Amino acid sequence: MTRTYVFIAALITALTGAAIAQDSVATLRSGVPLDQHPAPPQIATVKDTDLRQVRNYPEQPPLIPHKIDGYQIDINANKCLQCHSRTAIEISQAPMVSITHFMNRDNQFLASVTPRRYFCTQCHVPQSDAADLVENTFVDIDKVLEYVAGTKAEDH
Numbered sequence: 223m224t225r226t227y228v229f230i231a232a233l234i235t236a237l238t239g240a241a242i243a244q245d246s247v248a249t250l251r252s253g254v255p256l257d258q259h260p261a262p263p264q265i266a267t268v269k270d271t272d273l274r275q276v277r278n279y280p281e282q283p284p285l286i287p288h289k290i291d292g293y294q295i296d297i298n299a300n301k302c303l304q305c306h307s308r309t310a311i312e313i314s315q316a317p318m319v320s321i322t323h324f325m326n327r328d329n330q331f332l333a334s335v336t337p338r339r340y341f342c343t344q345c346h347v348p349q350s351d352a353a354d355l356v357e358n359t360f361v362d363i364d365k366v367l368e369y370v371a372g373t374k375a376e377d378h
Contacts, residue, residue, distance in 0.1 A: 251316030
């Protein structure tokens, strides 16, 4: 039993030493040692196009196509509803909040947005021009269907 413990300790020591000596470990710190503070990255520019973005998968919450800096979304007010509420869309020409946002947890429809769907930025996010922090291998559902069918979506 003691030989097993000695072997495990030696193995851990060897692996730890190898990991410390290896400088090629990819991290988000960009090679800055742990005891130093790296320069913060530039704040990404928020896309402010007001153009609807294509959803990548069914039931994906729509992306916010404009800046929301300074929007008050708390228990007292929801700036989003000034344009996206049922009564405001005629003037604002913004899309109305989905009907699902008026359903409570028992699937009963309410006269106003349900409290569980009131805080928009829980699901909806603005987009920026930030570079990916890690490689993204996401494949859009249309590409998956093309692959499965062995054809291009445009052929249909």
